[in-house]
Amino acid sequence: MNITLSQAESVIAAAKKRAAEISTKMDICVVDAGANIVAFARMDGAWIGSVDIAIKKARTAAWFTMGTHELSPLVQPGQPLYHIEHSNGGLITFPGGIVLKHGDEVIGAVGVSGSTVDNDQLVAEAGAEAIR
Amino acid sequence: MNITLSQAESVIAAAKKRAAEISTKMDICVVDAGANIVAFARMDGAWIGSVDIAIKKARTAAWFTMGTHELSPLVQPGQPLYHIEHSNGGLITFPGGIVLKHGDEVIGAVGVSGSTVDNDQLVAEAGAEAIR
Amino acid sequence: MNITLSQAESVIAAAKKRAAEISTKMDICVVDAGANIVAFARMDGAWIGSVDIAIKKARTAAWFTMGTHELSPLVQPGQPLYHIEHSNGGLITFPGGIVLKHGDEVIGAVGVSGSTVDNDQLVAEAGAEAIR
């Protein structure tokens, strides 16, 4: 089962709302369970460089069915997945990408970039909340 | 001057509406004047392979400030721009990407992919019309 | 608002002058606010490998509207943006890339590579000074 465009739009609307509440400008990407882009929004003034990061956070989360923050400790020097970022045309393994679920099933992922990783994560969670 | 997210969302809404009217499922991308993604929507059931084509059509139109259909005759074998598609990480030079203007100024572009190129072009034009 | 070619040429001239004063040979790149190359100069004898680094430093600064030296501490192992370099086709996150401003607005960025990062930074700053 895959996320619908309508659900993806709800995720983006909720993420945009949360981003505005904390005075940030975000790039927000929603992908389906196959890591293919479903919807995207760049808020006015958000970093151009965050377009690709938001996309890669969402895809990374979808590819491994886990939040990018769960990967962060595993990719450090000496850790098991050190340099996994070289796969799949580039991963992003810091917070801001989380899976979207229907019940227990992963139906997609959202990636957020444009502020601190804490804020990125907060906004991603607000997006995910919209379809929970 | 660059397109705003609000304008980009209007373009996508109008393109989606037109796509539904002609019973097609489209990937729709809006980029700014610098060819950076502002908004994207993949309609339910639209080709996954068209995600990248919609993005590349929009970027191609923004990069050269002309519709991708204007490039089509020029890129044929024996014609002046044969194989220009190898530039910029990949261009798409068939119809479906058109510039978005504010008066005479190009403020972005929309790219549509998911059906025949005639339908793609029709839907792109409907999108552009929304902010004219 | 975007940097003009004339401004970019002033940045490069000033950077070249500073580089010569400290007996270094630099690659110098100026990009616009959208991270697209406006002007470039490789001083005679400067490292060929620094062509791409100068370009990537300038683009990184423009993409995130901050100096590459501001990113350096954040991308270390265990830090929030660890391995952000895998985005956008490759970032450079050590010193030598800084934004160019008109008042408060970022209008472009300059990237310098060819010596120690301290020297690179010095030369980039001399370049930026030229249009301040």
Next chain:
Amino acid sequence: MNITLSQAESVIAAAKKRAAEISTKMDICVVDAGANIVAFARMDGAWIGSVDIAIKKARTAAWFTMGTHELSPLVQPGQPLYHIEHSNGGLITFPGGIVLKHGDEVIGAVGVSGSTVDNDQLVAEAGAEAIR
């Protein structure tokens, strides 16, 4: 022997002058005999998409020590070099890239993009003339 930065700047100045005379806005790239960028200029308002094309024209001419217009007939369907553009990270094989010589020796190449290929070629030739 390789082109110097000073020579490359003369090439670009002459190309800019010719481009202005024929009312065009060009992206102009000079590479050395090793196909590495030496100097670049994007005239105000020139296509962003032509940045990469100017670079690739110059590199293509340097890689094969011949003008890109000499490759054009050879890359057509059924011809010996059909699809050579897939090599070297992307070639451009239509007019606008020409070698720069010192006597009989190739010391670099210039690539021009931003108008019709005829104009591109004209401006490239004016650039090359500057150091002949």
